Amino acid sequence: xxxxVGFSDWTLALLPRLFLYPGGLWMLAALIALLVAMSxxxxxxxxxxLHDLTQANLLALATAWAALSLLPLPGTxxxxxxxxxxxxxxxxxxSMLFDGPSLKREHGIAGTxxxxxxxxxxxxxxxxxxxxxxxxxxxxxxxxxxxxxxxALVTEGAPSLSGGxxxxxxxxxGAAPIWHHALISNALWASLVYAFAIGxxxxxxxxxxxxxxxxxxxxxxxxxxxxxxxxxLLAR
Amino acid sequence: MKxxxxxxxxxxxxxxxxxANLALALxxxxxxxxxxxxxxxxxxxxxxxxxxxxxxxxxxxxxxFGVAWALAAAxxxxxxxxxxxAWPLLNVLACLISxxxxxxxxxxxxxxxxLGWETAGLGLWLSLRSLREGGAPRWLPLVLHxxxxxxxxxxxxxxxxxxxxxxxxxxxxxxxxxxxxxxxxVLLRSGCWPxxxxxxxxxxxxxxxxxPLLGLYAxxxxxxxxxxLVAAPWDALGIWVLTLSGTVVLAGSVATAVLTRTTYISVAxxxxxxAALIGFALxxxxxxxxxxxxxxxxxxxxxxxxxxxVSDISATYRAPMLLMGAVxxxxxxxxxxxxxxxxxxxxxxxxxxxxAALAAGPTWVSLKLRHTKAKLPDTTPPPLTHHAxxxxxxxxxxxxxxxxxxxxxYPQVAVEGVLRPVVQAMAGGVSxxxxxxxxxxxxxxxxxxxxxxxxALPATGIGLAVFLAMVSLYWLKRLAARLxxxxxxPAPE
Numbered sequence: 191x192x193x194x195v196g197f198s199d200w201t202l203a204l205l206p207r208l209f210l211y212p213g214g215l216w217m218l219a220a221l222i223a224l225l226v227a228m229s230x231x232x233x234x235x236x237x238x239x240l241h242d243l244t245q246a247n248l249l250a251l252a253t254a255w256a257a258l259s260l261l262p263l264p265g266t267x268x269x270x271x272x273x274x275x276x277x278x279x280x281x282x283x284x285s286m287l288f289d290g291p292s293l294k295r296e297h298g299i300a301g302t303x304x305x306x307x308x309x310x311x312x313x314x315x316x317x318x319x320x321x322x323x324x325x326x327x328x329x330x331x332x333x334x335x336x337x338x339x340x341x342a343l344v345t346e347g348a349p350s351l352s353g354g355x356x357x358x359x360x361x362x363x364g365a366a367p368i369w370h371h372a373l374i375s376n377a378l379w380a381s382l383v384y385a386f387a388i389g390x391x392x393x394x395x396x397x398x399x400x401x402x403x404x405x406x407x408x409x410x411x412x413x414x415x416x417x418x419x420x421x422x423l424l425a426r
Numbered sequence: 427m428k429x430x431x432x433x434x435x436x437x438x439x440x441x442x443x444x445x446a447n448l449a450l451a452l453x454x455x456x457x458x459x460x461x462x463x464x465x466x467x468x469x470x471x472x473x474x475x476x477x478x479x480x481x482x483x484x485x486x487x488x489x490x491f492g493v494a495w496a497l498a499a500a501x502x503x504x505x506x507x508x509x510x511x512a513w514p515l516l517n518v519l520a521c522l523i524s525x526x527x528x529x530x531x532x533x534x535x536x537x538x539x540x541l542g543w544e545t546a547g548l549g550l551w552l553s554l555r556s557l558r559e560g561g562a563p564r565w566l567p568l569v570l571h572x573x574x575x576x577x578x579x580x581x582x583x584x585x586x587x588x589x590x591x592x593x594x595x596x597x598x599x600x601x602x603x604x605x606x607x608x609x610x611x612v613l614l615r616s617g618c619w620p621x622x623x624x625x626x627x628x629x630x631x632x633x634x635x636x637x638p639l640l641g642l643y644a645x646x647x648x649x650x651x652x653x654x655l656v657a658a659p660w661d662a663l664g665i666w667v668l669t670l671s672g673t674v675v676l677a678g679s680v681a682t683a684v685l686t687r688t689t690y691i692s693v694a695x696x697x698x699x700x701a702a703l704i705g706f707a708l709x710x711x712x713x714x715x716x717x718x719x720x721x722x723x724x725x726x727x728x729x730x731x732x733x734x735x736v737s738d739i740s741a742t743y744r745a746p747m748l749l750m751g752a753v754x755x756x757x758x759x760x761x762x763x764x765x766x767x768x769x770x771x772x773x774x775x776x777x778x779x780x781x782a783a784l785a786a787g788p789t790w791v792s793l794k795l796r797h798t799k800a801k802l803p804d805t806t807p808p809p810l811t812h813h814a815x816x817x818x819x820x821x822x823x824x825x826x827x828x829x830x831x832x833x834x835x836y837p838q839v840a841v842e843g844v845l846r847p848v849v850q851a852m853a854g855g856v857s858x859x860x861x862x863x864x865x866x867x868x869x870x871x872x873x874x875x876x877x878x879x880x881x882a883l884p885a886t887g888i889g890l891a892v893f894l895a896m897v898s899l900y901w902l903k904r905l906a907a908r909l910x911x912x913x914x915x916p917a918p919e
Contacts, residue, residue: 197867200887208894237913240906248899255899256891271868272882276760276776280753281888283780287746290787298784299684306777313769317880318761318872423769 199270204259207266211377212362213259220384221354227392229348242351250288250352254359257281261362264369265377274318275363279308282359289352296404297353300342301360303411307335308363310415314422328422329367335414336364337387341395342407361387440503440513443520447500450524451493458484458492462847469534469590483534483590486847487656490720491649492531494727495642499524501731501823502638512556519556522549523639527646536577536586539653543615543646544574550643554628554636563631569624573614576607577650589653591854598658605664608650609671612703616647618696619678626692637691641730644695648723651706652716652848655855659710665766668707673771676700676778683785690786691730694748697782698726701752704771705759709852711766713859714872716852717845718758724844725751725833732826733786745787751830752779754837754870754883758862761872761881835889838864 191199207213222239260273260281286293286301311328312318340357343349349357361384368374368383395407461468461484469480482488503520526549529542547570554562580586585604592598600608617625617640625644629637651668654660660668679696705719729751733744756775763772833840842864849859861872861880869884 193866195867196865197886197890200868200884201890204887204891204894208891209898213895237910240910243899243903243906244910246899246903248896248903252892252895252899255895256888259891259895260888269884271865271871271884271887272879273884273888274881276757276881277753277883277885277888280749280756280776283776283783284746284749284753287749287780287783287787290742290745293784293787299781302777302781302784305780306773309773309776312764313773315769316764316767317874317878318757318764319879319881419770419773422773426767426769 196271203267203269207259207269208256212261212263212266212380213255216377216381217255217258217355217358220358220381220388221351223385224354224357224388225348227388228344228395246351247289247292250285250290251355253281253285253288254352254355257285258355258359258362261359262366262369263362263377264374264380272319275312275366276309276318278359278363279305282356282363285352285356285359289350292350296408297343300339300404300408300411301356303342303408303415304336304339304360304364307332307339307411307415307418308360310335310419311367311422313419314426325367325370326422326425328418328425331414331418331421333364333367335411335418336360337391337394338407338414339411340364341391342404342411344392344395345404345407358384440506440517440520442517443503444500446517446521447496447503447524450528451496451500454489454492454496458489462486462489465847465850467851470532479535479588481535481538482532483656484532485656485851486844487652487720487851488532490724490844490848491652492528494724495527495531495646496524497825498642498645498727498731499527501826502642504823505638505731506557506635516553516556519549519553520639522546523553523642525549527642530646530649533653534588534590536581536588539589539650540574540577540581543577544571546643546646547571547574550636550639553639554632557632557635562636563627566624566628569614573611577611580604580607587657589656591656592658599661600654600658600664602661602664602667605654605660606667608654609668609703612647612650612699613671613675616644616695616699617692618644618675618699619682619692622679622682622692622696625695626689629689629691638731641691641695642727644691645698645723645726645730648699648702648706648719651703652720652723652852655706655709655716655852657854659855660707665707665711669704669763669768669771672700672703672705672707673774674700675703677774680778680781680785683781690744693782693785694726694730697779698722698752701756701759701775701779702726704763704768704775705755708759708762708766708768708771709856712762713849713856714758714765714861715762716849716856717841717859717862718755718760718762720845720848721755721758721833721837721840722752724840725755725830728826728830732823732830742787745783747827747830748783748786749779750834752783754833754840754885757881757883765880835885837870837883837885838866841870 257278260278283305311332314328340361343357374380374383467483467485470482471480499520523546526542526546529545530539533539533542551562551567551570614621625640629640676697679693679700683693701722702719705715705722709716729748756779760772760775841862846859849856862870863873864870868887871879872881874880
């Protein structure tokens with residue numbers, strides 16, 4: 191295969207992912223659901239969304255969008271050249287850094303905890319590409335850590351557009367072992383899992399952790415990540 | 427000297443040092459690239475008598491770092507700010523550092539490496555003294571030259587042999603005490619945790635003026651391990667000890683950045699050195715890790731050269747560029763570590779580099795310097811903070827930015843053109859870089875000997891995805907602005 195053919199195949203496989211599912215239209219629907227769940231319907235009219243778009247950091251948003259569209263969600267065609275978990279986690283981390291001065295210190299630490307949680311289960315294997323193929327205890331702990339980190343990110347209110355897309359990307363990466371389950375085989379199931387996760391995390395962050403500072407979910411995310419890492423190392 | 431708009435003095439002409447270093451980089455390429463590109467190496471000088479060992483060695487490793495350091499020194503010279511005092515001397519001293527580093531890069535005999543390092547240290551100390559009154563603490567010469575004493579002792583007792591692959595096969599392994607001494611020298615010279623105090627204090631004392639030179643000096647330290655791998659590997663215990671040291675340094679550096687007050691150069695030097703230490707530690711068992719360590723060191727040198735002197739609005743991109751440049755190296759080391767079953771090192775690399783990048787960002791640093799303002803003298807300019815009222819445009823060196831972007835978006839070039847010859851040069855301690863394959867259209871992958879894909883980094887493909895998303899967002903943003911204006915109605919008269 192020549193480099194040009196490889197590039198062409200990649201581009202053809204990328205376009206539906208980028209503009210339909212999991213990026214593009216599906217991403218927009220999921221983002222609206224996330225913003226509504228986090229801040230209520232009234233504050234999320236379409237004018238508010240347009241205003242957010244005009245104020246958005248395009249580079250951070252585009253990087254998060256690209257990461258989301260490359261996720262191995264159910265119902266997507268496999269990419270001709272796969273992207274391993276570390277590459278996607280790095281892309282989402284990069285998106286967070288592009289947010290630059292607008293990024294709060296707590297959000298930076300929460301993002302680091304989520305990145306550690308995503309990477310932790312793969313320390314039990316021997317390849318970056320095969321991480322998450324089967325569901326192990328470390329994967330479950332990692333998923334809980336990601337959920338705690340995501341709750342920390344929305345404790346103080348709805349995220350920005352780039353933060354929201356990144357949130358969806360982190361959720362998709364953290365839930366990678368779930369996507370391999372035989373029952374969850376298409377985009378509808380993936381959407382249901384996302385809807386449930388958004389609702390559950392929104393409820394936890396608004397009811398359980400409403401009166402606490404984000405330090406508690408961040409601490410939970412870091413602790414669970416460390417336990418997940420330890421479990422993966424011991425299970426090898 | 428003419429005052430600028432913000433009241434500081436204009437930088438004096440440091441272009442002499444910059445041009446001299448650029449010329450050095452070009453000269454090395456002209457002289458040695460034809461030899462290295464054919465996969466050969468050259469020992470110099472060729473003595474008439476067989477009684478003397480050659481002093482210098484030209485191979486892929488030495489050429490790569492010789493050119494990278496000369497280029498970084500040129501960029502660092504252009505970044506030296508507020509050097510209103512004794513600028514002719516400063517030009518000479520900046521060149522002295524380069525000469526010292528070139529001796530280190532091309533050393534074949536350990537004594538040449540030692541002398542080169544001491545020369546670079548001397549140049550750094552004198553430069554910091556020239557840059558600013560009190561810019562170099564009294565204890566600095568001791569800190570710079572003391573680690574060299576242990577190296578000199580090892581050389582004198584014959585524990586360190588020439589940095590050249592043994593004739594006709596694998597050489598003897600480095601003894602564990604020597605490996606540990608190497609690691610200690612690297613940690614002391616790079617100024618990373620737990621020895622980061624001197625780097626932090628010197629940077630503060632120089633008011634941020636000496637940052638580019640300090641960064642260059644610190645990032646040269648782990649090269650000692652690469653040189654050692656040219657001659658011989660370390661055994662399994664050596665791998666374990668060095669990996670543990672690297673992991674502790676990496677975790678300690680970023681934890682310090684979160685929990686205490688520090689400067690971004692200390693954080694970056696600690697993170698880069700820790701990651702490189704892990705990579706070089708694993709190198710005898712995993713050539714991927716050796717390639718990753720070299721990639722990390724090169725990106726570290728370029729990053730520091732690009733951003734060390736930047737203190738204004740351009741500093742916003744300091745953090746993402748750190749991670750972007752480091753990702754290919756982190757990816758290579760992580761896969762190398764997994765293949766040797768060092769899962770902990772593989773797992774913490776990316777989060778640690780992310781935290782280091784966050785800590786190197788302008789908001790994080792300015793927060794800390796606000797706390798430490800009382801410690802700085804009144805004449806100190808606010809060099810590392812991002813104040814809206816003081817925004818001046820001081821563009822980072824574009825060459826370093828282009829190279830960092832290229833390494834992030836098209837790492838295939840770096841792997842095939844730089845890392846493969848460099849790993850080949852470490853023939854005494856590292857086997858050939860066989861597992862990595864480059865798809866020139868999309869990215870890189872790592873294959874197992876039986877053809878199973880172990881890791882895949884579609885960096886170019888990801889770059890395309892980000893570009894397409896960016897173009898779409900640009901037009902959507904314009905459309906959104908137009909719709910908002912229409913809803914707002916005509917502006918009141």
